[in-house]
Amino acid sequence: AAGALLAAGTAVPASSASQPASRLTDVIPAPRSVTADPGTTFELSERTAIRASGAAAPVGDYLAGVLRPSTGLPLPVAPGRGTGDIALHLDGDPALGPEGYRLRVAEDSVQLRATSTDGLFNGVQTLRQLLPARVESGAPQPGPWTMPGGEIADAPRFGHRAAMLDVARHFFGVEEIKRYIDQLARYKINKLHLHLSDDQGWRIQINSWPRLTEHGGSTEVGGGPGGYYTQQDYAEIVEHAASRHMTVIPEIDMPGHTNAALSSYAELNCDGQAPPLYTGIEVGFSSLCAGSEITYRFVEDVVREVAALTPGKYLHIGGDEAHSTTDEDYLAFMSEVLPLVEKYGKTPIGWHEYGKAEPRGDSVLQYWGTTNSDPSLGAAVARGNGILVSPADKSYLDQKYDESTELGLNWAGPTSVSEAYGWDPGSYLQGVPEEAVLGVEAPLWTETLETSEHLEFMSFPRLPAIAELGWSPPQELNWESFRQRLATHGPRLEAAGIDHYRSPQIPWP
Ligand code: TNX
Structure with a gap:
């Protein structure tokens, strides 16, 4: 009968040519x-x-x-x-x-x-x-x-339901980004965070510093040709996202994760020496020079141009894994850079390490740890900062599903579909009440990912899991219900030509 719930594993009689009616x-x-x-x-x-x-x-x-x-x-x-x-x-x-x-x-x-x-x-x-x-x-x-x-x-539980794509480690062209945007929109994701710069590549054209893309965008992990978005390409991405009711949040990662910029302009290095381009996957070895004046002219130009391309309120300044920046330099750097973001009309988001710079007002900390807590969060909440929740061991789409997954990294994983689904963003972080939670994000880092098919395989079906945590009321979050519903989405993904991992946890038809 229409509307009746079918038990797990029950054979579904085809009511039409080939597939059961939806419920x-x-x-x-x-x-x-x-x-x-x-x-x-x-x-x-x-x-x-x-x-x-x-x-x-x-x-x-x-x-x-x-x-x-x-x-x-x-x-x-x-x-x-x-x-x-x-x-x-x-x-x-x-x-x-x-x-x-x-x-x-x-x-x-x-x-x-x-x-x-x-x-x-x-x-x-x-x-x-x-x-x-x-x-x-x-x-x-x-x-x-x-x-x-x-x-x-x-109606959604959280107004901020984000996915992140790293286009720096491997470059993805405009058509690939549009395809991913369309896929995200199906599950009511409304923010696309683009990780536009890292050690391996600078992907957004900056008119006042053209070597960032000409040189800094010319390769990627593994030594492939890389690539970058002209400002016009980028505007096309922003416009396509808007047509899918999605806001793009650009990230320029600073002061670490900057080898591509440092390699493009010798004067950005404390020792005046430009390092070679980097195509490996280590982190934490690069830093902008906090003590030099030209660093802040550079950052201001970048922030001004990126802000002008950004209709949304947020600009992400990275701030993670600055292992080659002293604490003193990090604080000096952020105390110059955060006001620049505001000067150009944007509100900063940063990875949670930048909490130590005490960002003010409605700035946002993006939590990416694996321990349900961070010493910086209490003070951040007290200052009124919003907290964007993306625990690496739950919401990182780049982590392997299990030991046998060929793609992906494993430092915070492996992360099965049930592990991606099994947490509550409203109560997950110690000392962070639900009112302080801005929303959730599912980041997709691309050290090992090179094609749309790879992005899809890692995102589906964990992205729908994170999307549900961001949208649905807590009383509706139920793994047994989710896995049954997800099973009915297998044929949908199939019909749409979206690659996905046939997790053995899901009773696919
Ligand atoms: C950590 S999470 C990083 C990235 C890597 C990622 C790989 C974060 C803020 N930094 O640089 O790509 O792990 O999972």
């Missing part, structure tokens, strides 16, 4: 509330229109773009109303907050309501999960295109 209860991240209306279904037809006008129209166009290739249906996007339609309305319930939505699936229509286009976009991600998995295919598929009846009222 309201299979959505990832789990919604705040789900009320099934068993026996009711909505079916897309040749006559179905997507009703959306004004600011909602681009979300309607996006939905049509998702549904047309597989269904082959015309699905015109137009204002007005009609029966048999999918309607997007910007008159949502303010109680569901700026990103919430309500989705009602009835016999004669689908109604999606939100107070903002962000909310509508989130609702569209839920809506597509209510259609059969084959809807995700890029090629025409057989119908019927039914959705289970009922109502979902939904």
